[in-house]
Amino acid sequence: MENKEIKTNHRFLDEAGDTTFYGTGKIPVIGNNGVSLSFILGLVKFRDPLEDVRQRIIKLQQQVQNDPYYKGVPSIQKKISKGNFYFHATDDPAEVRKTFFEFMREIDCSFEGVVARKIPRLYERKHNGNEIEFYADMLSHLLKNKFQKQGKLVLNIAQRGKSTRNAVLEMARQKAEKRFTDNKEGRAVKTEIVFNIQNHTTEPLLNIADYFCWALQRVFERGEIRYYEFLMDKIPVVVDLYDQENYEKWGNYYGPKRPLTAKNKISPPLH
Structure with missing residues (x-):
């Protein structure tokens, strides 16, 4: 019998916000200047051919880079000075x-x-006050429903310091697999998940993941929904993991039929 070729699928993952909870002396700094109220992870699935999309992004990057209108914009010129x-x-x-x-x-x-x-008491109880465990647990929620299809899933993930080290990613994969199998006893794992650490400067498809994450961040940090609404048809599911007020009956799951609103803005904690 001939071996069938193993199908390989790709997803592209990025983040928004940070995993910082405490400052010096373990004083909570959530919501302080430069510290986010939440941390967001998200992944993109492309149905268009990857290389076609990649080349279209590169072409658009070059248009911005060569546009004289942006000649004096520091953020753009800084990137150009470092490469592209x-x-x-x-x-x-x-x-x-x-x-x-x-x-x-x-x-x-x-x-x-x-x-x-970012809820300190939950962070201490659930993640042992450890940013690595916090990140791995979050990533596991993205992966837990990805073991059902035969083949290989390559998760192209934006590099992020200690969080994207192989040991951390493997911790996330194991947590996700356990969640998958625990959900229905005896369920078989069919998908091989592997990680491919990438950089925005060399993998243009990550730029799209970044923008999706940013659009979500504007909702939860500022109550600003226009970017999310502009892309909402491409966002089938957002899970607000620790939205305790709406946790019952899948109330913390959002999509086009039950969209996020300005009410999803997170209130700053009382330190």
Whole structure:
């Protein structure tokens, strides 16, 4: 009997926010200047051919880089001075964001994200006050429903210091597999998940993951929903993991039929 070729699928993962809970002396700093109220992980699935999308992004990057209108924009010129311009929502001026968001509307892709509100008591109890465990647990929620299809899943993940070290990613994969098998006893794991650490400067498809994550971040940090609404048809599911008020009956799951609103904005904690 001939061996069938193993099918390989790709997903592209990025983040928004940070995993910081404490400052010096273990004083909570959540919501302070430069410290986010939540941490977001999300991954993109492309149905258009990957190389076609990749080349289209590169072409768009070059257009921005060569546009004299952006000649004096520091964030753009800084990237050019280090090699080439790439799209990164936090740094990009509004005109560039609009260009890239409109481009994303043309791509056949979908995004799913998980959001973790930064709650110190939960962080201590559930993650032992450890940022690595916090990150791995979050990633496991993205992966836990990815073991059902035969073949290999390559998770192309934006490099992020200690969090994207192989040991941390493997911890996340094991947690995800346990969640998958525990959900239905005897369920078989069919998918081999492997990680491919990438960089925004060399993998343009990560630029799209970055923009999706940024759009979610604006909802949860600022109550600003226009970016999310612009892309909502491409975001089938967002899980607000620790939204305790709406946890019952899947109330912390959001999608086009039950979209996020400005009410999903997280209130700053009382330190």
